[in-house]
Amino acid sequence: MIKNLKYLLRSKKVLVIFFYVLHLAFTVTPFLASQAKDRAIPLSYSLVLNALLSLVMTYLLPILLFSFVQRKRSVDSYLALPVSRKDLLLSNLLFAFLLPACCSTLNALIAALLAGPCFHFPSFLLLFAEGMITIAVMVILNTCFYLLANNIFDGVVMIAAYTAMPFAVVGLIVLFGEIFVYGYNPLDNSRMYWFSPLYMLGYNFFVQTEAISNANIPFDGMYLLLPVLYAVLAAFGLRKHFIDRKSERAEQISNEFFAYPFVIHFYVLACLCMLTFVVSNEPGEIGEWIIVYLLIFLAFMIATFVYKRRIKVEPKSLIVFAAGILLASLLGFAANATNGFGLSYAYDKNPRNVLYNYNSYVYDGDFGIRSKELPAYWRGRDDLFFSVSFELPIPAEKMDEYAEVRELLEGVRAEAIRNHYEDHEEGVFGFLNVYNGFNEQTRDGSLMRFPVEQSYGYGIRYLTLEELKQISRYTPVYVDVWSNQGYDPEHPDDYIELHLTLDQFLNYKGK
Amino acid sequence: MLTIDNVCKKFDHRVILDDLSFEVADGSIFGLVGVNGSGKSTLLRLISGIYEPEGGSICLNGLDTYKDVEVRKDIVFVSDEPYYPFGANIETLKEFYSSFYDLDEEAYLKNLKLFGLDPKRSISNFSKGMKRQTSLLFALAIHPKLLLLDEAFDGLDPVVRLNFKKALADLLEDEQISVIISSHNLKELEDICDSYGILENGKVTTYGDLLQSKENVNKYQLAFKEDLDKDDFNGFEVLSFEKLGQVYTLVIKGDREETEAKLQQMQPLLCNVLPVNFEELFIYEVESRGK
Structure with a gap:
């Protein structure tokens, strides 16, 4: 292995220098271009640019280093060498890892020196570790994809096809959810990207880049674990497609199961x-x-x-x-x-750390305070309209305590789903977001939205004043009023925004 | 000693080599011949450990050439279309080979001078013959125990062919190495090979000492009073039979003296014995099985 690694280092000197200089340029440019006093800003840019270049290298290097098995003539030269295939594989992988890793490490240190003590050092180290893992995983995966094929062109196609494949899955899930699963909001569902190591590692890296200048924002553990798992699987693939590869595959059509047959x-x-x-x-x-x-x-x-x-x-x-x-x-x-395989109802089955987030735009007629007919003079009395909102978190261990209010809100939600699939009732403008498995820190969880978007589908019915009073016993209900009482036609935009609790609002209305 | 034992090789479902067995002794120059597509290059790639046999084994001095990496230090394969990285010159190739083999600097410099190659010039600008010389230069400098040359004389001009044969002879003088050369240029092979094998339909149908085989196959020009046909020669192993008037030309395999004695018993008016060359031997052997 060492022999080949030494040879690679000697023979690819120009390549090493080229990529290092490119990295260096990417490192220094943000510092030269930035006028910001906060040096953490150019540092972030510098690290992101370095990471992007390293990422590009994880795609290019497997092609450069492993093309010898894709050409008949070079197969004769390389596979007749007194070096085991395992050693050839490991040394080439190591070189493909070390080149971007060393370039980005050296330049990250230069960037840190240029930035001075303006960043959160533990986050910087974490970012560095994340970067190294990203390079290692992407090199292994891209090499595996490249070696699925039997010639250089097909190898490049395989890398592109497998990189894009998870995003095609995401597209499929989004479309399925939007069309069939009422309330489904896949864009908020981080699990959709579990098939894309590129997305997961990139996401964590960028989160961590933010963290070096702010605080230690925890990254998604699954987003780190899964890519590593994929890399382990790819290592098995490399055993089959490099170590046990039939040399005569070179320059043949790529008819291995996971090459064109599966991809197409x-x-x-x-x-x-x-x-x-x-x-x-x-x-x-x-x-x-x-x-x-x-x-x-x-x-x-x-x-x-x-x-x-x-x-x-x-x-x-x-x-x-x-x-x-x-x-x-x-x-x-x-x-x-099956109404999207019943996925709209799925949250009922296993509630844990639920969060209800309600919002509606109403006018006071909806509360039975005034007639539903809009008065002719409404333009002068915009406080007829207001926004009602509340956020009701229910921890998993307190489900029973909140049974009454859950029954109410689940009823409203079930009614909205029923209306969507059966009655198609229109003209309701209440919005309800229901999170399951809600994480307070990241404000993330499995989310259902009614409607999915404002422009699509049907919302939930308005909650009545009585129902809101019932909810206000568990969590504050807020009413935002934009008042222009004392309307002056000369200054029609002269509004006062009032942020009131339900009780304050009722007082305001004299009720 | 190179031992090829019941080797099978298939490409997809097409059988290329089927239950192939033969041996090449140390110090031997073995000419591997066969028609186009007979599997000569495949066999050389199997011997050099590039291809894995589906069955059987290939061992050099008892070590499996596919499984045992160390034995490959003693094997050099010069393919019919050698690969050179983009922009490579002889100096960069030297770096490549010296990373994996113990190059003989003296032999390298001697042959570099003999072939008259410029070590700094890009190989992509070399002629086909010069590229082949470059491969041979390194093959000879590695000093392998087994040298495999695929289409060895292809693209070489007569002077270079002579130089190559000289360099090969020097190498053989120095140490006990074996050489397997595949080529369609049988006249060139005849000059340097002491043993040979004919590859046909995935098997080595004939192999052995070249001189002995040539002595064992002879061309007989015969004339008889009466009119004879091929069946009258059933007692001989006839590889080729031609009749022009009363003159018969037969290529017969077997001991020359015994065959001549048997033919004399048929009371020919004329009996001339002519030796065959390697090319004729190959053609008669292949044609006789094609009948």
Whole structure:
């Protein structure tokens, strides 16, 4: 292993110098360009730029260092050497790790010296560790993806395909949630990115970058654990695709299961599912979507031609595509028939650390204080409108204590879901966010929103004054009033904002 | 001693080498011949440990060439299309090879001069012959115990061929090394090989001492009073049979004296015995099995 590593260091001198100088330029530029007194700001930029360059290197280096197994001629030179494949693998991986790691470490130290004592040192160390883990994981993963293929072009395609694949999964989940699961707000669900090491590691790194100038913000442990786990799995992949690799695979079509066969079928099925979800939501317009089905088929064929390096439509491809449509249709049909597999109701089953967040924009007629008819002079009396909000956290151990209010709010939520799937009642503008497994510190948890977006779907009904009084026994209910009493037509925007509790509001209204 | 024992190799489901067995003695120059696509390059890659055999084993002095990494220090494979990294010159290649092998500096400098190569010039600007010489330069400087040369004379001009043979002879003089050379240039092989093997349909159908084999296959020009056909020679191992009027040209495998004696019993009007060269030997052997 040492022999090859020494050779790599000697023979790739130009590459090492090139990347180091590039790193150095990325390190120094933010300090030269920044006018900010707080040197933590250019430090953050410097570290982020260094990290981005290192990330790019984790994609380039596996291609540069492992292309010898993808070419027939270089296979003869390298695999006949008196070096075991394990040593070749480890030395190349080590070089691919050390180059960005050393460049970023040296430059991080330079950046820290330039910044002076303006940052939180433990967070800086944590950021450094996070960076090293990111480089190691990405080098292993990208090498594994690259070696799934049997030639250089396909190897690059595999890296791109597998990097994008988790985001395609996220897209699929988002679309499924938006169409079938009322209340589902996948964008707030961090678990969706569990398939993307790139996202998880990048997220943690950027969180930690913030932390060096502020406080020690804890990063997501799963976002660190899962990429490491993926890297371990990739190491098994490397055993199969490098150590036990058949040398004669070089320059052949990439027909290993996890190469084109899996990648093409995954993307075709994902596209078909997305389209079928949309179509099943608008069944009357299927004719308009046929052109899109044809485009997907065309893309499938082109991908197959690229994979097999020949232009031939095989009956098997037609059968596979038809099966894909059938599978996606069955999924869409089942999701439609079961109201998104009942996922809208899922929070009822296992509540823990629930947080209800309610907000509605009402006018006093909704409270039975005034007639629902808007008075002609409303323009001069904008305090008719106000916003009602409350936040009700219920710790897991106090579920029974809050049973009464939970029953009320769950009833409202169930009613909203029912209305969405059955009655499609329109014109309600109450908003309710329900978190399950709520984390006070990160203010994160599994979230359902009613409606998902303001522009989409149906909200919940307004809570009545009596219901709000009931809730105010558990948590403060606030009413925000924008008053322009004493309206002056010369200054129509002269509002006073009042932030009142429910009792204060009722006093204000003289009730 | 190189021992190839029941080696099988398939590409996907296509059998390339099937239950192949033979041996190459130390100090031997073995000519590996066969028609295009017969698996010569595959066999050399198997011997050098690049390919893994699906069955059987290949051992150099008792050590498996695929599994035992150390034995590969004693094997050098010069492929028919050698690889050179982009921008490499002989000096950078020297760095590469010296990282993994103990290069003989003296042999390197001697052959560099013999081949007349510029060590600083980019190999991408070399002619095909010069590239091949570059490979041979390092192969000879490594001093392997087993040298594998695929299409060794391909692209070499007569002067370089001569220089190469000279360098090879020097190497063989110095130590007991074995050389396996695959080539379609059988005349060149005949000059330097002492043993050979013919690879056909995934098997070595004929192999052994070249001189002995050539002595064992002879061309006979015969004339008879009566009209004969091939069946009249059933008692001989006839590799080739031609008849032009009353003159018969036969290539017969077997001891020359015994064959001649048996032919004399048929009372020919004329019986001339002509030796065959390696190329003819190969053609007759291959054609006889193609019948």
